[in-house]
Amino acid sequence: MKTPREKYRNDPKYRYMVDSMVAAIHKCHYTPSEMREAAVLASIIYDESRIREYRIPMIPKSVENALEVMEEVDEALASVHQSITKDNCIHDARTRGTEGFFCRDCDQYFHKDSPTYRSGELLSSLWMALNNISVGSFRAGKGDIREALDMKAKIGIGVAHDNYEDLISEAEGLLAKYGRDVNEAYVVIEHMPVSGLKKRT
Numbered sequence: 001m002k003t004p005r006e007k008y009r010n011d012p013k014y015r016y017m018v019d020s021m022v023a024a025i026h027k028c029h030y031t032p033s034e035m036r037e038a039a040v041l042a043s044i045i046y047d048e049s050r051i052r053e054y055r056i057p058m059i060p061k062s063v064e065n066a067l068e069v070m071e072e073v074d075e076a077l078a079s080v081h082q083s084i085t086k087d088n089c090i091h092d093a094r095t096r097g098t099e100g101f102f103c104r105d106c107d108q109y110f111h112k113d114s115p116t117y118r119s120g121e122l123l124s125s126l127w128m129a130l131n132n133i134s135v136g137s138f139r140a141g142k143g144d145i146r147e148a149l150d151m152k153a154k155i156g157i158g159v160a161h162d163n164y165e166d167l168i169s170e171a172e173g174l175l176a177k178y179g180r181d182v183n184e185a186y187v188v189i190e191h192m193p194v195s196g197l198k199k200r201t
């Protein structure tokens with residue numbers, strides 16, 4: 001049997017599939033395990049459509065196919081993983097700690113003072129904190145916090161900023177104005193009570 005690398009080199013369709021996965025990891029932030037799930041789901045959907053077509057119970061076959069696909073996807077992902085270097089890694093596989101995060105893809109640790117941490121992890125936590133104070137205000141019947149929403153839009157999702165330190169200061173200043181900080185990102189907002197439900201006694 002050919003190795004994933006050999007298939008990647010010699011089979012254009014296979015290469016296309018792997019390249020699409022690399023693009024998906026880069027652009028859409030799908031994790032390798034989500035793509036693995038997707039491949040299993042694709043196989044199941046395919047078999048379900050065949051079952052409808054022929055009205056033959058084929059469940060065991062679909063499980064078998066799913067396992068085959070999972071194996072193929074594992075091989076393909078292993079070859080994707082091999083192509084990750086310290087320079088091209090987008091640090092998707094994060095193990096987070098209080099002092100920073102470790103990227104399991106490129107085996108690097110990023111301290112909370114590092115540019116990678118501050119421009120990515122910290123900015124997205126600030127985004128979430130701004131989101132949460134605005135949602136909290138809305139649910140308390142005081143409406144959205146407009147400037148928090150504007151700041152969120154300025155930070156964006158997954159956007160790289162050269163002036164990230166400016167955005168951090170601005171966002172932190174805004175949170176401070178409402179007596180909050182980045183820890184608000186980790187606050188779970190309670191669901192709004194649904195009217196018409198029986199009153200708890």
Ligand SMILES: [Zn+2]
Pocket residue numbers: 089090091092103104105106107108
């Ligand atoms: Zn990495």
